[in-house]
Amino acid sequence: MSANPVRALSRLTGAGGLGRPALLSAVSVILLGLLAPSWSVATLILIYAMAALGCNLLLGYTGLLSVGQSVYFGLGGYLAAITATRWGLQLSSALIVSAVLCAVVAAFIGAFAIRRLGIYFVMITFAFAETAHFLAFVFQDYTGGENGLGGVPAASFGGFGQSFFIAKPGPTFFYMAAVLFVLLFVVLQRFVDSPVGAVLVAIRENESRAEAMGYSIKAYKLLVFMVSGAVTGIAGCLYVFFVGSASVAAIESDMAITIVIITVLGGIRSLYGSFLGAVVYVALDTYLSDLWPYWQMLLGIALIGIVLFFKGGIHGVVLAFFNLVRHLLSRRSSDPADHPNEGASVDVSR
Amino acid sequence: MTNSIDRRTFVQGAIGLGALVGLPFLASCSKSPTAAGSGSSGSGADAGGGNSLTVVALSEYTGVYANLGAEIRKGVELCKDEYGGKVGKYDLKFVTQETNAKTDEAVRLVRASIEKGETLFMGTQLSNIALAISTEVNRGGGVFCTLAGAPEITGSQCRTSTFRWSDSTYTAGREVVNAVMKAEPKLKKWYCITPDYVFGKALLESTTTAVKDNGGQMLGNSYHATQETEFSSYLNNAAASGADVLAILNVGGQTISTIKQAISFGLNKKMKIVIVWSTGLTQFQAIGADNMQDIYAGAQYWHTVDTPNNKKLVAAVQKKYKINPSYGLAASYYQCKAMLEGVTNGGSSKSADIIAAMEAKPFQGVTGKEVFRPGDHQLLKDYYVLLGKPASERADADDMMTVVSSAGDPVPLKDAGCTMVPLGT
């Protein structure tokens, strides 16, 4: 281990390591907690960011657009509400239940959807989203129908009747959500940086070639579908504990479209884009909508702009800004002693 | 090529990140205070008690809810004008909030309001939002008055802070069926078209029971989806059933579509059309005055009801808005009055005292003195059954309906299933 702290930091934050995503996400949530005007808004940002991560895995890394993420967001939420109110399950267990069951449902839906390409895939995810919405009414005794399911107790960690940590709405809940987010972000970044992730990108770039190279396309797609479903289910579970009740709005196709909008807005070229997209979307929705009722027009224009010109979304724009700043700053200092690692560069893009 | 960062880039990155994350919030102020702001002391069961009170009016102003949402806002404005900044010896402020029909947004708004010490809440037409708000307001120690229809609001999910202005599905179904079958005893066979959700089922249950109690027969029912717009096939089912009455149990825009399509199929000539839960004037205007002829409609409010208070309201609305008051407007105006009269009757701005006053003393409602039942906080008021008039009998374009009956039998307290959750929990 080198005595130079800078070198140690560099090694920790090197490629493939856990360091950099951990640092990135930790710094982000800390800044979010410090700068956000209310704990509710900050928590909501993290929840939507998690949902967008799930969508991004499919869209950004595998090239699959799913407009049916509401199935898992809603299901995760309902599972949380049902288990918490009926069996007294705590958040820690509810998260596991949501993640696992949503992964199972994702496997089921995925089995249908991944057989098709392009618009047909999208339409199947949409059809399942509408069906899930309908089922929420069919099982009204469990979901409460349009009344929703209320009375969800405060989030707590523990098991078998004991809790060792209770997160009431406010700063405590935010800290808990922040820790969860950092963990999730690190795990998912590891996932996409792994050989599995590389195959997913290969599928996105040229599916037939990837198949010709011997990879089982269906298996990989199914896997990412399940991971995405689990992540979105976790987000939905957290959401219900945050609001205190589960409602049918979480399982509507409008929610699925919102998740896609956040994902694309933030930028599908990196996982961090999902966080940025959530920040911007929630900020606009919370503050701009009070000032101007037609704010969604800006959102629409931003989406068109992103699709046509700034494919990297907000993340892409920020990255370009960074590179510009760094370029300007490094031009000013020409002293070699200031650049011990000359040649190294930040590479947060994909 | 290494992918590590050097110190400089890291610092730049952190600054950049901070700027980025902070950017959207640059315009807004500091975090919402955890301690009270505008003069209230204590929270939970002890909330209120300051020198000023704030009424927070929540409404949905998007999409299908916009019509009613606009009416609700007008009613709040009227109430605001009437009180002019003071209620009793306390300062009075009004705040309007848009829920966007989203539960999480409504909950967040309510939490933020409670943190600021705002205690009087009213509005929302959506049951799921009303239920979520009810929980938050009760926990925070406020008062909440709503017009949402779900029976649970004053039933299994009742709360000390929550009061409901509108009659429940129990009352609506019964009053309408009783009035129609009394006026036209030959109408024995009924067929229903019902939205497939909890509210619809509750309305269907009360309608079915009432039909049977009156010696009639419920021949059948067609459930339809909550967003349905095409009712022709459901209407075919109704026509084929051989029923005398087509009972329409959906609400708002869906009722408008169902009636228009029923009329286009000529069903109004073959069957009696009965709207069990109408939203009143604006809905009838959308259907068309001529189309409403001979149609029965149950309503929470009608502007030609002949009472001194109603005449005063109609005059005030005519003066300010040049229209006749509709259900949403009247409902929100009276909810506002009910809470504010609770303040003056109780002589205190503490929520617990306001609630006690609302339970004990009546306020000046549509029909005169009206009171909330202490057991479940349901307002005991009349439900009106109206019948569409032919053009020749109309005094003006809005005078479309005759009031056939006005009565209100609330659900028996023992059947309501309400156990009050104490304030502050």
Next chain:
Amino acid sequence: MSSDLLLAQLINGVGTGLIYFLLAVGLTLIFGVRDFVNFAHGAFFVLGALLSWTLLEHGMSFWIALVVAPLVIGLAGFVMEPLLIRRFYNVDPAFQIVGTIGLTLVIQEVATMIWGPANRSTQPPKSLQGLVDLGVVSYPTYRLFIMGVAVVVGIALWWLIERSRFGASLRAGAEDRDMASCLGVNTGMLFAITFAIGVGLAALGGVLAAPTRGLNTGSSSEVLGIAFVIIVVGGMGSFLGAFVGALVIGVAQSLTITFAPAYGSVVIYIAMIVVLLVKSDGLFGKVTRVR
């Protein structure tokens, strides 16, 4: 279950299906020519309805509104295509969807600025009110009129695509753009006209549907869902597919309501999933081009 009811529901299903056809055919036309997935299609349907409401409020007759509203929307589409839509053609279908979702948001908000968020509905013209006795069942005159319009539009479109010079250029341009261009076809104008026709048809559907139901600026997603289900079931890009798909969905919906009313609106999605399981490109779909 009486055979009268069944027959009435079948006729109704065909009627609803023909209304759906008007909605879907524009969408499939645009896709067939340029592989462009237009998620803003529902917004044009709603615009047509709202525009007709405004025209009727200003005292114009239904017949004028029926012609003017689709023309105006079509013209708007003709202008929009070279300015904006064209840029989407080379973009990944997933991005086309997201981009056109953005376009829908813009159109929706602009429409709300003009018309407000409330429900609007119109009345059918006096001459079309009333019922026609079809022997077994009486059917509203206005709905028969819509069915008639749909059939006429269908035949006219078929003629346009299969029998006219324009249609020949269109099909050539769809199959091989560069070659068609070399042969002197003004592909740019072609695509602009096609887009204009597509959205004009959606607007026509809106004008016709407005008297039967209320519409507001938020209705576009519901309309879009139906349109997409139909063209996926029928096969994207296939004109015949749009027709058959629309009828299949309309009748399936109607029959489901007869036997199990509560499932009326979800059956279209289940039907779509089933059809896609059996035939991966829809009933008349061409081979899917790998994106």
